[in-house]
Amino acid sequence: NAGVMQNPRHLVRRRGQEARLRCSPMKGHSHVYWYRQLPEEGLKFMVYLQKENIIDESGMPKERFSAEFPKEGPSILRIQQVVRGDSAAYFCASSETMNTEAFFGQGTRLTVV
Amino acid sequence: QKEVEQNSGPLSVPEGAIASLNCTYSDRGSQSFFWYRQYSGKSPELIMFIYSNGDKEDGRFTAQLNKASQYVSLLIRDSQPSDSATYLCAVDNFNKFYFGSGTKLNVKP
Numbered sequence: 468n469a470g471v472m473q474n475p476r477h478l479v480r481r482r483g484q485e486a487r488l489r490c491s492p493m494k495g496h497s498h499v500y501w502y503r504q505l506p507e508e509g510l511k512f513m514v515y516l517q518k519e520n521i522i523d524e525s526g527m528p529k530e531r532f533s534a535e536f537p538k539e540g541p542s543i544l545r546i547q548q549v550v551r552g553d554s555a556a557y558f559c560a561s562s563e564t565m566n567t568e569a570f571f572g573q574g575t576r577l578t579v580v
Numbered sequence: 581q582k583e584v585e586q587n588s589g590p591l592s593v594p595e596g597a598i599a600s601l602n603c604t605y606s607d608r609g610s611q612s613f614f615w616y617r618q619y620s621g622k623s624p625e626l627i628m629f630i631y632s633n634g635d636k637e638d639g640r641f642t643a644q645l646n647k648a649s650q651y652v653s654l655l656i657r658d659s660q661p662s663d664s665a666t667y668l669c670a671v672d673n674f675n676k677f678y679f680g681s682g683t684k685l686n687v688k689p
Contacts, residue, residue, distance in 0.1 A: 500677060509586075509681030510624070510668065523676050558623055560677070568614055569670075569677055571623040 469494070471561050472541075473572035480579050486546040486553070488575045492561030499542045500569060501534060504556045516542060549579045583607060584671050586680035594688050599656040601683050603669030606650070612672035613645055613652045618682065619665045628654065659687045 472491040480486050492499050501513040512526040516536035527534065531549075536542040546553055556576050560569035585604050593599045601615075612631055616624035630636045630643040630652070642655040652671075656663055666682040 502679070510679040512676065512678060515676050568612075568626050568629050570626065571616075573623050 471496075471559055471570055471572035473557075473559050473575050475575060476573060478575055478577045480549045480577065482550055482579055483548050486549050486577055486579075488544040488546075488557050488559075488577070489541045490544070490559030490561075490572055491541040492559075493563075493570055496561035496563050496570075498562045498564070498569075499536050500560045500562075501542070501544050502558045502560065504558060504574075506555070510558065513544070546577075549577070551579045553577060554579045583673070583678035584669055584680040586667075586669055586683045588681060589684040590686050591683055592686045592688060593659050595659060595661060597659050597687075599659045599663065599685055599687070601654040601656075601667050601669075601685065603652045603654075603680055604650055605652070605669075605671045605678070607671070607673050608647070608650065610650075610671045610673045613643070614670040614672070614677075615641075615643060615652075615654045616668040616670060616679075617665045618668055624668055656685075659685075661687050661689050663687050 474489050497518050499516045502510040504510050514527050514534045515523040531547045533545045556574045558574045559572045562569040614629045615627050617627050618624040628643045630645045636643045640657045644653045664687045666684045668682045669680040671678050
């Protein structure tokens, strides 16, 4: 049973480009969370999704950021028109049901140049 | 007010000592509490979870929960240099995990 898979591990984008981060949850997990971690800071919640539904996006910036978790395929975090301040590690976690522990992927490190 | 608060540290302890990491949370309705360890440049890994008031022991780790005081702690006995990492407290509130900013632990040989 593979763990949570994120790709790419490292992503470099120029200012103004789009970044797409992918997360495949553990087998049997239908709950996905996205977090952002700035250098030397803690994890910040962004969005919580279940299959085809956004449950809570209170941590998502209002503009340029979106997330989806389609019926088939990985969850996608999309950042449009990236700026240097978007440079961070983006972690995805998944859990099987409510109130169970979440397991993390290895993260995608986004660098905006 | 942040949902989960931790002292950022760094907390320095000598090898073999007990390291005590603390966390407070704001929502009394929180049911599940987790400790994650994150090595520099790596993803967080779950080390313990606790649901009930009291202590839960797993090897050198003991998690303590006091819901009345909204307080969770992690004790690491016989600390080793390999325990040096950032420890993140997480609270599950209606299935949204809130993380503290983490406490950096440094175990000196």
